[in-house]
Amino acid sequence: MTVLARTAEVTRRYGDVLALDRVSLDIRAGELVGLLGPNGAGKSTLINLFTGLRRPTSGTVELLGGSPQDPVMRRDIGVTPQETGLPEALRVGEVVDFVSAHFPNRSDRAELLDRFGLRDLVRRQIGGLSGGQKRRLAVALAFAGRPKMVFLDEPTTGLDVEGRRALWDGIRAFHDDGGTILLTSHYLEEIEALAQRVVVVGHGRVLADDTVPAIRDMVGVRRVTLSADTLPELPGVLGSERADGRVHLLTADPDRLVVELVRSGAPFSGLEIRPTTLEEAFLTITARENAHV
Incomplete structure (x- = not known):
C-alpha cells in the first residue's frame, strides 16, 4: 500500500529533553492506526512533525510524498x-464554512455536521x-477539506459515552470510505474498538507495532477470573484485583x-481464562520498558 506519512530515524529534542529517539514509522493508505504511550512518550511530538508544526532535530519526515512544511x-x-x-461569537455553521473555504475540495456542510451529530447546532x-x-466540532473540522489523511490527538477527551460513540461513528465512516487516520487516545478501549494497527511508544521509542490481537498476545499474559472468598498465595501472579465479586489474576x-x-x-x-485486554498488554509493555531505563 502507498505510504502517506513516514519518519525515518527521526530524533527530536527540546533542549535537554529527548522527545523522540530515532523513530522510524510508516503510515499506509487506508490504515487506522492507534498511537499509544504514557504522557511524555512522544505521541504529540510525532503528530506535530507529521503535520509540519515542528521540524526534526535529525532524520527525515515525509507527508503525502513531500515535505510536511509544504502547504500544498x-x-x-x-x-x-x-x-x-474556536471563536466564541461565531455560529457552528459559520466556523465550518470558514475552515472549509481554505480547501479546494471541501466537504458538504450538512453531511459533515450529520456525520458528527452536530446538525441541530x-x-x-x-x-x-x-x-x-465544542470537542465534537473540533474533530469534525478536521474532515472539512475531504482529507486523504487525518491526525486526531486525544479526540474524545472530556466527552461522555454518548458523545464518544458519536465521534467513533464519524471516524469509522471516514475510514470505511478509504480514509487514513492516525489516532492517539488515553481510552484504550477506544483504540481497541477503532484501530486495526497499534503503535506503542515509550521514552521516545517505538516499543511495539502490530495488530491489536498481536499486541495483546506479544506480552504472553493471560487473565484468570474466578469466584472465591479467599485464595492462597499462587505462583506466577503478575497482578490481581477483585471487582464485581470476582477475582482477576494476571499470569x-x-x-x-x-x-x-x-x-x-x-x-x-466460575473459572475463566482469556487473553489480556489491550490495556493490560499496554501496561505490561511500558512497565518492561521502564524497568530497562
Whole structure:
C-alpha cells in the first residue's frame, strides 16, 4: 500500500529533553492506526512533525510524498490537536464554512455536521456550546477539506459515552470510505474498538507495532477470573484485583496457576481464562520498558 506519512530515524529534542529517539514509522493508505504511550512518550511530538508544526532535530519526515512544511501537502490532511480554540461569537455553521473555504475540495456542510451529530447546532454560537459539543466540532473540522489523511490527538477527551460513540461513528465512516487516520487516545478501549494497527511508544521509542490481537498476545499474559472468598498465595501472579465479586489474576502461566489452585483445596467457581485486554498488554509493555531505563 502507498505510504502517506513516514519518519525515518527521526530524533527530536527540546533542549535537554529527548522527545523522540530515532523513530522510524510508516503510515499506509487506508490504515487506522492507534498511537499509544504514557504522557511524555512522544505521541504529540510525532503528530506535530507529521503535520509540519515542528521540524526534526535529525532524520527525515515525509507527508503525502513531500515535505510536511509544504502547504500544498498539508491541504490534503486534517488535524485535531489536544487543545483547540474556536471563536466564541461565531455560529457552528459559520466556523465550518470558514475552515472549509481554505480547501479546494471541501466537504458538504450538512453531511459533515450529520456525520458528527452536530446538525441541530448549526445556528448555535460557539460560546453557547458545552465542552463536549465544542470537542465534537473540533474533530469534525478536521474532515472539512475531504482529507486523504487525518491526525486526531486525544479526540474524545472530556466527552461522555454518548458523545464518544458519536465521534467513533464519524471516524469509522471516514475510514470505511478509504480514509487514513492516525489516532492517539488515553481510552484504550477506544483504540481497541477503532484501530486495526497499534503503535506503542515509550521514552521516545517505538516499543511495539502490530495488530491489536498481536499486541495483546506479544506480552504472553493471560487473565484468570474466578469466584472465591479467599485464595492462597499462587505462583506466577503478575497482578490481581477483585471487582464485581470476582477475582482477576494476571499470569504468564495460567496452566500452572490453575493446577496449584486445585491442589490448594481452596473453594472456587466460575473459572475463566482469556487473553489480556489491550490495556493490560499496554501496561505490561511500558512497565518492561521502564524497568530497562
